[in-house]
Amino acid sequence: MLSYYVYILKCADNSYYIGITNDLDRRIIEHSTGFNRNCYTFKRRPLKLEFQQEFNDVLEAIYFEKKLKGWTRAKKEALVKGDFDRIKILSECKNETHHKNISK
Template structure:
């Protein structure tokens, strides 16, 4: 059985990189070593692993990766911090038509 990981890297410029892999340690080392000179993380090293979630189903992992890529910075930060109460608050609809 394969496992898939969705991960968030915290970059040296305080930005976040979100990715998916089936070998988290190898992929993190590739990012950290500058494996691809044209990658987003290359000039933003050093990096730290802020968050990861393991999945058994690649389609669920892809769905989650795409979902969190669309989140605000505050929501990503709450996820990294494990602050699920804040994540819930930040996920609530705040427009005038919400009931």
């Protein structure tokens, strides 16, 4: 059975890169050596693997990757640190019109 990995790299400029692969070791080597000059990470080396999550279903991995790419930097940093309570707090709606924030 093939495994899929969603991963987060921290770049030299402190930005994050999120990707998906079925061979994490190979992909990290490709990023680190500058295999693809057009890749986001090419000019942002050196890189550090900050997070990885394994999936058995490619569709679940793709869904998770897209979800992470939509997250704020703060949520990504909380994930890297394993601070799931912080992720929950950062995920709560802060709009004044949200039902939790309306004064009764």
